[in-house]
Amino acid sequence: MSSPPARPDSLSHRWRELRAEDPRLRAREAAHRLQVTEAQLVDSLVGRGVTRLRGPWVQLLKALEPLGTMMALTRNEHCVIEKDGIYRRVEDFGAMGQVLDEGIDLRLFLTRWGSAYLVREDESYGLHPSIQFFDVHGHAVHKAYPRGEGDAGDSGGDEEGRSEEEGSRRQPATGGDIWPHAKLEGLATDMADPDQDPGLVVRPPVPTPPAKPDDDVDRRGLRDAWLALQDTHDFHRLLQQFGVGRTQALRLAGRDLAWPVSTRAHREVLEGAATGSVPLMVFVGNRGVVQIHSGVVQRLEAVGPWYNVLDPGFNLHLREEGVTSAWVVRKPTSTGVVTALELYDHEGTQIALITGKRPRGQEESPRWRALVEAPAATP
Numbered sequence: 001m002s003s004p005p006a007r008p009d010s011l012s013h014r015w016r017e018l019r020a021e022d023p024r025l026r027a028r029e030a031a032h033r034l035q036v037t038e039a040q041l042v043d044s045l046v047g048r049g050v051t052r053l054r055g056p057w058v059q060l061l062k063a064l065e066p067l068g069t070m071m072a073l074t075r076n077e078h079c080v081i082e083k084d085g086i087y088r089r090v091e092d093f094g095a096m097g098q099v100l101d102e103g104i105d106l107r108l109f110l111t112r113w114g115s116a117y118l119v120r121e122d123e124s125y126g127l128h129p130s131i132q133f134f135d136v137h138g139h140a141v142h143k144a145y146p147r148g149e150g151d152a153g154d155s156g157g158d159e160e161g162r163s164e165e166e167g168s169r170r171q172p173a174t175g176g177d178i179w180p181h182a183k184l185e186g187l188a189t190d191m192a193d194p195d196q197d198p199g200l201v202v203r204p205p206v207p208t209p210p211a212k213p214d215d216d217v218d219r220r221g222l223r224d225a226w227l228a229l230q231d232t233h234d235f236h237r238l239l240q241q242f243g244v245g246r247t248q249a250l251r252l253a254g255r256d257l258a259w260p261v262s263t264r265a266h267r268e269v270l271e272g273a274a275t276g277s278v279p280l281m282v283f284v285g286n287r288g289v290v291q292i293h294s295g296v297v298q299r300l301e302a303v304g305p306w307y308n309v310l311d312p313g314f315n316l317h318l319r320e321e322g323v324t325s326a327w328v329v330r331k332p333t334s335t336g337v338v339t340a341l342e343l344y345d346h347e348g349t350q351i352a353l354i355t356g357k358r359p360r361g362q363e364e365s366p367r368w369r370a371l372v373e374a375p376a377a378t379p
Helices: 007-020 027-034 039-042 057-062 180-193 219-226 232-242 246-251 266-275 368-372
Strands: 050-053 070-075 079-085 090-092 096-100 105-108 113-119 130-135 142-144 258-261 280-284 289-296 300-303 306-311 314-319 325-331 338-344 349-355
Touching: 007 027, 007 039, 027 232, 039 113, 039 130, 050 180, 057 090, 057 096, 057 105, 057 113, 070 289, 070 314, 070 368, 079 280, 079 289, 096 142, 130 180, 130 280, 142 289, 219 232, 232 266, 246 258, 246 325, 266 300, 266 306, 266 325, 266 349, 266 368, 280 325, 314 349, 314 368, 338 368, 349 368
Parallel strands: none
Antiparallel strands: 050 113, 070 079, 070 142, 079 314, 090 096, 096 105, 105 289, 113 130, 130 142, 258 325, 280 289, 280 349, 300 306, 306 314, 325 338, 338 349
16 A cells, blocks of 8 residues: 655645744654655655656665765664765665765665656745755655865854754855756756656555564574674674564664663763764664664764754754664674664654764774763663
8 A cells, every 4th residue: 555645736835834833843843744745745846946857766875975074964763963965985786885075974775765856945934945855755865965175164153053964055245156956957858758748656554464473583693693704794694583673673682782871872972082082983764774874973062952063064863862872882893892872762762873983894993882881881
C-alpha cells in the first residue's frame, strides 16, 4: 500500500495559510501539522518554483560539484549536522555510495531514496535555494544549499538554538551573486524528471519488528563475536546475525565492552575535546544518509532545548530532550580498540556517534580514550 498524494493545490494553499499564521514555521513542521510527509509538501509546488529531479542519484550528486561550495545538511528526529564543502569524489557501489570531500563526507544508502527536488527561493513558504533528497516514505534524507560569495563561515545561531535550514539563511557580507542561479537552472534542465505534474505517492512506513526477548539471545555468542570484530563496519552484520537491536546488544555484551553514562555526557566529552583541541569524528544519520564531521570543535553553546556546535563551516544541533540513553562503547578492530560515545532515543534509534579521529591503520589517541571514558557510568 502507498500513501496517496493530497490535492497539490489544496496542500500548498494550506501550507501558505500556516506560514501566514507562523512566519517561522519550517516545512518539516508544516508537513507534520498537515499530516503529510515533507516530500509531499515540497512536491505540491512542482511547477511553481520547484522542479522534480530524476536519478540516478549518484549522477545527480556528481552534478552538484560545479556548483562549488555548498552547505550539506543531514538530520534525524533529534540532531542536525551541517558542513560546508564541495560534492566531489562521489562514488557508486550500487545499493550504496559515498562522498569523500574534505568537508562533505557522506555514506549513502541509495535503495532507500525516492525523490529529489530543486527548490527555488520563496519566502511565502520559507523556502531557500537548495537541492533536497527524500526517501521512499517521503522523509528528508539530505539537503544541499549553495553558498554565495563570503558565505562560508560560521552559520551562527538563533534564539531557538537553530535547527533545520537555519544555516541556509545566511547572506554574504559582500556584493556579487548571492546564489549561483545559472548553475542551478542548468542542473534543473539537465536533471529534470520528465514528469513535472505535482502530486507524490509515498510508501507507508514499515513498522519496526519487536525486539527479541533478552532470554532468547545467545549472549555468549554475541560477546564472542563482538570480541572478534576486525572492523567497526562489521558491527551491523553482528546485530543481524544475533537478531538484536543496538541498545539491546550494548546491554547484553558486558560492561567491559559497553556501559551507560549520563544523557548529558556529550557535553562533558565535547567541552573536553574543545578545551584540549582533541580531533573528533561526529556521525549523524537517518535511513538514507550518514554525514560525518572530522576535526576539532571550538564554539559550544546551549540555547533552549538545543546543544550546539557553532564553528566556521560546521554546525551541530542536538535536541537534548531526545537523548534517552547514552553509552560508551568499545569495538575491537585489526588496529586496536575504537571507543565511542553513542546517543540513542526512546526507540533505541541512534541519534549521534562521537569517536576520536585517527589516521587510517593507527590506534586511537590515548587523549581521546581518556576523554570519552571520563563520564561516570550509571546503573
